[in-house]
Amino acid sequence: MKKLIGTLIIAIISFAAYAQKPTKSVKIVNQTAEIACGECQFKMKGKDCELAIRIDGKSYFVDGKGIDDFGDAHGKHGFCNAISKAEVTGEIVNNRFKAKTITLLPVKKG
Numbered sequence: 001m002k003k004l005i006g007t008l009i010i011a012i013i014s015f016a017a018y019a020q021k022p023t024k025s026v027k028i029v030n031q032t033a034e035i036a037c038g039e040c041q042f043k044m045k046g047k048d049c050e051l052a053i054r055i056d057g058k059s060y061f062v063d064g065k066g067i068d069d070f071g072d073a074h075g076k077h078g079f080c081n082a083i084s085k086a087e088v089t090g091e092i093v094n095n096r097f098k099a100k101t102i103t104l105l106p107v108k109k110g
Contacts, residue, residue, distance in 0.1 A: 023093055023094055025091050025092060025093045026091065026092040027090075027091050028055065028088055028089060028090055028091065028092065028097070029089050030087055030088075030089055031055060031087070031088055031089075032085060032086070032087055032088075032105070033053040033054060033055045033085070033086055033087075033088045034053065034054040034055075034083050034084070034085060034086075035051070035052070035053050035054075035079065035083070035084050035085070035086040035088075035102065035104070036052065036054075036079045036080075036082065036083040036084065037049045037050065037051070037052065037067060037073060037079045037080040038050050038051070038052030038059060038061050040079075040080040040081070041079070041080070041082075041083050042054055042059040044059050044061065046061065049067055049073055049074075049079075049080055050062075050067060051065055051066060051067040051069075051079065052097075053086070053088055053097050053102075054083075055088075060092060060095060060096055060097040061096050061097070062096070062097045062099050062102075063096050063097065063098050063099065064090070064098055064099035064100070065099045065102050067079055067080075070102075070104060084104055084105070084107070085104070085105040086102050086103060086104050086105055087101075087102075087103045087105060088101065088102050088103075089101045089102075090102075
């Protein structure tokens with residue numbers, strides 16, 4: 001019985017230690033990224049139209065800024081209909097981009 005209780009205590013402590021493992025984060029500072037609707041333009045799985053960025057070919061949903069914060073997402077040049085460029089600063093945590101700043105870059109005409 002003592003062995004069983006000891007094993008259970010060790011298992012609980014191990015589980016608690018694993019559950020509190022720090023998450024890896026990557027800081028992004030003034031990096032140019034593509035920005036658009038994650039579902040409509042980047043083909044990400046989600047529940048609704050949601051703002052996302054793509055850095056180095058990998059897409060991340062954005063926390064801290066909304067898809068309509070930059071105008072009508074469903075307008076002619078909105079994020080659901082077009083991919084734009086932006087300069088972003090923030091942090092990637094648990095495969096989501098925690099936005100500090102997002103500055104849309106002017107569209108190059110040519």
